[in-house]
Amino acid sequence: DELVTKWNLDVVILGCRRTDPGCGSLSMAAPTDSEWPPLIRVNPLINWSYKDVWDYILSKGLPICSLYEMGYTSLGYTDRTFPN
DSSP states (O other): OHHHHHHTOOEEEOOOOTTSTTOTTOOSEEEOOTTSOSOEEEOTTTTOOHHHHHHHHHHHTOOOOHHHHTTOSOOOOGGGOOOO
16 A cells, blocks of 8 residues: 555556466456555556567567576475476
8 A cells, every 4th residue: 555655556567477377367457356455457468478478588688587597487385396
């Protein structure tokens, strides 16, 4: 709530893709859930594939987290997170 008020936010932009866990039913834009401040969530990458994301990152020469270079594509609990 403090960030919403401080910055007068109406919209939050996320990087969710439909194939990400829990994102299968998301739309391009929708209101936040009731436990969040009242914002519109925008998901511009919702229909992008894993390949689309990496093609974009590499074509633009964007910096990436060094964990990707070590083979990690997802992070979670330390006892269940391994490089691919």
